[in-house]
Amino acid sequence: MAKTSVNKEAFDESAYEHANRQMRLVKEEWHQDAISVLAREVVRRLAFRMPRADGPEALPTASDIELLCAALLSADEKAADQFILAARRDGVSPAAISGGYVAGAARKLGEMWDDDRISFIDVTLACGKLYRIIRGLRHILAPAITEGRETRPALFALVPGETHTLGIEIATDFFRREGWEVDMLVGLDHDALLEEADRRHYQAIVLVANSDRMMEPLTRLSLALRITQPLAHIIVAGSILDHHPDILNLVGAEAVMADLETAVATLRELLGKPAV
Incomplete structure (x- = not known):
């Protein structure tokens, strides 16, 4: 051989x-x-x-x-x-x-x-x-793993079990108005979310969670996406950031989106895209 x-x-x-x-x-x-x-x-x-x-x-x-x-x-x-x-x-x-x-x-x-x-x-x-x-x-x-999938810049996904949807809806709309072609998934359980996400190859996936009880579902989802979307950058957003200072290491993410003011710059930096 x-x-x-x-x-x-x-x-x-x-x-x-x-x-x-x-x-x-x-x-x-x-x-x-x-x-x-x-x-x-x-x-x-x-x-x-x-x-x-x-x-x-x-x-x-x-x-x-x-x-x-x-x-x-x-x-x-x-x-x-x-x-x-x-x-x-x-x-x-x-x-x-x-x-x-x-x-x-x-x-x-x-x-x-x-x-x-x-x-x-x-x-x-x-x-x-x-x-x-x-x-x-x-x-x-x-x-x-990603053969045949359409490449998309970003996915905004609400962690299964999270009920607060306003924040992710505002963030997705904000990015779209800034010219980004981003997808959004809300209201899905763990397996359904992964099945939908696997239809495309995402450069970045933003996982949104707010309550402290979402830490375990968030980590499970991030780990699964690491396997099925091996090249995607994982980003964490939402109020859960206030409760876990070591969230990047525990979830296995590369970055956080703490606010909309810096969100676009954060994603551009991760994806190596120049400012417009």
């Missing part, structure tokens, strides 16, 4: 470390039930939403998946990273990495968890490792 280079440009160290920091914070600050919900979200999105490999010859064997799961469950923090990067260097395609290795390992971990063959702690650690790997490889995996 031909060798493939995995250089610093291909592997996003910043996104990898950001994901690692987020998972560490979640485990430190959240109770077990909330962490379990996040772990199952990782399993679901990686196992069933990633693209399939091109052909059977590119798919990993059952033995490959067993070895990857063993690496994910081992005490060696870098074992799974090295396994996936070695497969990539050996010429395994991005589609086979995501649809074969990563998806296969996620399904296997889910089965082992449901059958009580691994503990809650084991599966959360393994899911955290899988999540940071796909974040590190996001530039490699993104084309297969």
